[in-house]
Amino acid sequence: xxxxxxxxxxxxxxxxxxxxxxxxxxxxxxxxxxxxxxxxxxxxxxxxxxxxxxxxxxxxxxxxxxxxxxxxxxxxxxxxxxxxxxxxxxxxxxxxxxxxxxxxxxxxxxxxxxxxxxxxxxxxxxxxxxxxxxxxxxxxxxxxxxxxxxxxxxxxxxxxxxxxxxxxxxxxxxxxxxxxxxxxxxxxxxxxxxxxxxxxxxxxxxxxxxxxxxxxxxxxxxxxxxxxxxxxxxxxxxxxxxxxxxxxxxxxxxxxxxxxxxxxxxxxxxxxxxxxxxxxxxxxxxxxxxxxxxxxxxxxxxxxxxxxxxxxxxxxxxxxxxxxxxxxxxxxxxxxxxxxxxxxxxxxxxxxxxxxxxxxxxxxxxxxxxxxxxxxxxxxxxxxxxxxxxxxxxx
Amino acid sequence: xxxxxxxxxxxxxxxxxxxxxxxxxxxxxxxxxxxxxxxxxxxxxxxxxxxxxxxxxxxxxxxxxxxxxxxxxxxxxxxxxxxxxxxxxxxxxxxxxxxxxxxxxxxxxxxxxxxxxxxxxxxxxxxxxxxxxxxxxxxxxxxxxxxxxxxxxxxxxxxxxxxxxxxxxxxxxxxxxxxxxxxxxxxxxxxxxxxxxxxxxxxxxxxxxxxxxxxxxxxxxxxxxxxxxxxxxxxxxxxxxxxxxxxxxxxxxxxxxxxxxxxxxxxxxxxxxxxxxxxxxxxxxxxxxxxxxxxxxxxxxxxxxxxxxxxxxxxxxxxxxxx
Numbered sequence: 001x002x003x004x005x006x007x008x009x010x011x012x013x014x015x016x017x018x019x020x021x022x023x024x025x026x027x028x029x030x031x032x033x034x035x036x037x038x039x040x041x042x043x044x045x046x047x048x049x050x051x052x053x054x055x056x057x058x059x060x061x062x063x064x065x066x067x068x069x070x071x072x073x074x075x076x077x078x079x080x081x082x083x084x085x086x087x088x089x090x091x092x093x094x095x096x097x098x099x100x101x102x103x104x105x106x107x108x109x110x111x112x113x114x115x116x117x118x119x120x121x122x123x124x125x126x127x128x129x130x131x132x133x134x135x136x137x138x139x140x141x142x143x144x145x146x147x148x149x150x151x152x153x154x155x156x157x158x159x160x161x162x163x164x165x166x167x168x169x170x171x172x173x174x175x176x177x178x179x180x181x182x183x184x185x186x187x188x189x190x191x192x193x194x195x196x197x198x199x200x201x202x203x204x205x206x207x208x209x210x211x212x213x214x215x216x217x218x219x220x221x222x223x224x225x226x227x228x229x230x231x232x233x234x235x236x237x238x239x240x241x242x243x244x245x246x247x248x249x250x251x252x253x254x255x256x257x258x259x260x261x262x263x264x265x266x267x268x269x270x271x272x273x274x275x276x277x278x279x280x281x282x283x284x285x286x287x288x289x290x291x292x293x294x295x296x297x298x299x300x301x302x303x304x305x306x307x308x309x310x311x312x313x314x315x316x317x318x319x320x321x322x323x324x325x326x327x328x329x330x331x332x333x334x335x336x337x338x339x340x341x342x343x344x345x346x347x348x349x350x351x352x353x354x355x356x357x358x359x360x361x362x363x364x365x366x367x368x369x370x371x372x373x374x375x376x377x378x379x380x381x382x383x384x385x386x387x388x389x390x391x392x393x394x395x
Numbered sequence: 396x397x398x399x400x401x402x403x404x405x406x407x408x409x410x411x412x413x414x415x416x417x418x419x420x421x422x423x424x425x426x427x428x429x430x431x432x433x434x435x436x437x438x439x440x441x442x443x444x445x446x447x448x449x450x451x452x453x454x455x456x457x458x459x460x461x462x463x464x465x466x467x468x469x470x471x472x473x474x475x476x477x478x479x480x481x482x483x484x485x486x487x488x489x490x491x492x493x494x495x496x497x498x499x500x501x502x503x504x505x506x507x508x509x510x511x512x513x514x515x516x517x518x519x520x521x522x523x524x525x526x527x528x529x530x531x532x533x534x535x536x537x538x539x540x541x542x543x544x545x546x547x548x549x550x551x552x553x554x555x556x557x558x559x560x561x562x563x564x565x566x567x568x569x570x571x572x573x574x575x576x577x578x579x580x581x582x583x584x585x586x587x588x589x590x591x592x593x594x595x596x597x598x599x600x601x602x603x604x605x606x607x608x609x610x611x612x613x614x615x616x617x618x619x620x621x622x623x624x625x626x627x628x629x630x631x632x633x634x635x636x637x638x639x640x641x642x643x644x645x646x647x648x649x650x651x652x653x654x655x656x657x658x659x660x661x662x663x664x665x666x667x668x669x670x671x672x673x674x675x676x677x678x679x680x681x682x683x684x685x686x687x688x689x690x691x692x693x694x695x696x697x698x699x700x701x702x703x704x705x706x707x708x709x710x711x712x713x714x715x716x717x718x
Contacts, residue, residue: 009516009695013403013434013570042403042435042571069516135647138675158718164647164678 001083003052005036005059005074007067010046016066017041019073028056030076037061037073054078131161139167148194185270195332200370203327204378208386210343210360216392224288225295227263227317230340230364231276232284232395233388234313235259237381239280244381245312245336248371262311262331263291265298266320272298273331275311284395313338319362328367335372338385339365400578403570405544406436406509408578409551410473414444417471420555421447423458424475424509433477434511434570455485462506463492471505471555479512479564480524493560494535503558507551513566513604513654514686514702516695523691523698525603525655530562531632531664537561538632539585542606544575546629549582557585566604573607588635590642594622597716598642599708600665601652602628609652611705612712621716631661639665640673647678650715652703657685679718684711 010017017039024036035047059074061067153170155162213229238245238259246253259280262273274294276287297303313334318326319342330337341363347356364385366378388395413420422437428450431438441448451458455476462472476482489508496504514523531538537559541547547565554561583589591606592613599609606627613623626642643649649669651662662683669681684703692698
């Protein structure tokens with residue numbers, strides 16, 4: 001078995017040594033630790049000793065040449081016992097005959113243990129698609145972006161997180177498309193909806209018959225809009241029990257101090273919500289003038305500051321768009337939004353006449369913060385509103 | 396001198412240059428005279444500059460104490476510690492006397508303490524340690540860690556010219572492994588880090604011998620499509636935070652590599668600075684790779700596993716790149 005003769009580590013900081021003399025020649029029998037080669041370093045002249053007893057097979061190193069520490073200088077033919085003693089009884093990794101000094105310092109490492117790094121620790125919260133690095137967050141603040149804006153990016157990072165590189169590529173791809181600035185109202189609505197969506201929202205619905213409301217409206221002057229009937233009914237119902245309009249903050253329910261109810265008015269590129277203050281304390285006929293006035297001001301986008309904000313619930317008449325059902329999202333500072341669908345002629349079974357009669361029916365929907373109330377409370381509130389709307393003359 | 400100049404040649408030449416230029420300069424250390432120093436860093440200097448390259452007793456305490464006194468008298472001594480490990484015997488004189496002198500008395504203390512430091516195969520616990528962090532901790536000291544032949548030369552010259560006490564950490568592993576064609580005629584000033592390799596995917600901040608391991612790791616990662624930027628700190632104190640933060644701004648990812656132990660070390664300091672001054676630049680948690688937190692082992696295989704190697708750096712970088 002052939003055992004390599006290796007240039008040993010000759011001392012601190014020594015990287016290479018020059019062969020100056022061979023003390024034995026190929027074919028000679030040598031003892032373990034017998035001096036074989038004289039080498040010269042920057043500091044001193046030293047010798048390379050035989051790693052084991054055996055016969056010199058060959059020297060691959062050449063006189064007056066420099067070899068790196070760890071380089072093979074020759075080979076010794078040794079017995080299997082000798083080889084086993086040195087740990088050479090297993091097939092060695094391939095070592096080239098002569099290894100000259102190379103810039104890569106490859107020699108230095110040949111035959112050494114190569115350590116690997118396991119488990120470079122990454123904090124648990126650093127993984128996952130939802131993780132946003134500080135750089136991502138800083139960049140998003142800089143650009144005025146929100147997490148929701150990243151929804152369309154497929155992340156390439158650990159567990160699918162969006163890396164800064166993914167993000168910059170996404171931004172670059174946007175530049176290729178048509179970009180128009182969003183209006184300030186659009187941005188404000190987006191902000192309100194995003195904040196509201198942080199809560200668990202649910203919606204319930206109830207069909208109501210509108211014939212009484214429509215008949216009442218026909219004989220009124222000025223004519224209240226259908227949504228105003230719903231608004232007034234909601235205000236009365238909340239005056240009876242304000243708990244469903246309360247807001248949950250920590251472990252407290254914050255009850256409204258005044259039943260101020262807002263109503264959605266579509267304006268250019270967004271929605272405005274003027275407010276009727278103390279809607280539970282004024283009759284429908286008292287509210288209608290102010291209501292119409294606020295609708296007009298909202299459409300002109302001239303709402304005075306004191307007529308928006310601070311409401312406890314909102315009424316939205318999505319029926320004006322021909323929609324019969326929707327799940328409106330309450331404003332972030334509110335728990336409730338009452339929706340009203342389009343009225344439709346529906347067949348209604350009349351027990352007295354034993355026949356179907358046409359009625360005008362619409363859905364009332366109630367979206368609510370499920371932390372504050374449950375389906376039962378929401379259902380009871382809707383039932384009460386429907387009941388109040390069936391007697392519009394009392395509103 | 397031959398056509399190839401080693402790191403240790405550069406240190407010898409810088410000292411010869413300083414002795415030639417400034418009559419106030421002298422060298423003091425164990426066996427630096429006729430023997431030319433344990434590593435031959437002062438080879439023939441005693442002959443060339445008679446009376447100015449002086450053998451000291453085997454007392455690091457006395458060596459630094461004498462140097463501080465000489466500095467007070469207007470001289471500019473260069474102290475050679477045989478091994479950085481033994482500078483701890485002179486620790487009191489360095490950190491209590493030299494470091495504080497100017498602050499106490501307004502008398503400058505222009506001494507240069509050369510520390511042959513860092514691991515070599517088989518060096519073991521007393522001849523391998525990286526103790527730059529300990530000195531960097533003390534106000535009043537400048538701690539230099541050149542990684543190239545050119546820097547070894549220019550930074551040692553600048554160290555001797557400085558009016559502050561300088562701890563000059565010269566890596567023993569680099570002494571004869573590094574070669575340059577010629578000595579530099581110009582250099583970055585002390586306190587300015589250099590970019591050893593440009594890249595855009597990840598920043599490795601390191602210094603001294605680890606710069607070369609990091610460069611090799613970067614070469615290993617290049618075929619995989621990663622472009623690694625390597626910042627060579629050059630001096631750990633002052634620490635060039637601007638260059639580090641600017642690099643992290645380019646790459647978003649930071650891996651600090653040091654041959655010293657991890658606990659409260661230079662790598663920790665860099666991460667602390669980037670976290671507070673460049674938090675918004677980080678696209679992944681900054682990482683560091685240091686020697687294992689044990690004394691330096693003798694056995695070459697254990698030593699290779701103890702210190703960060705190109706292979707280990709590449710593995711750590713790969714992991715961080717995929718975060």
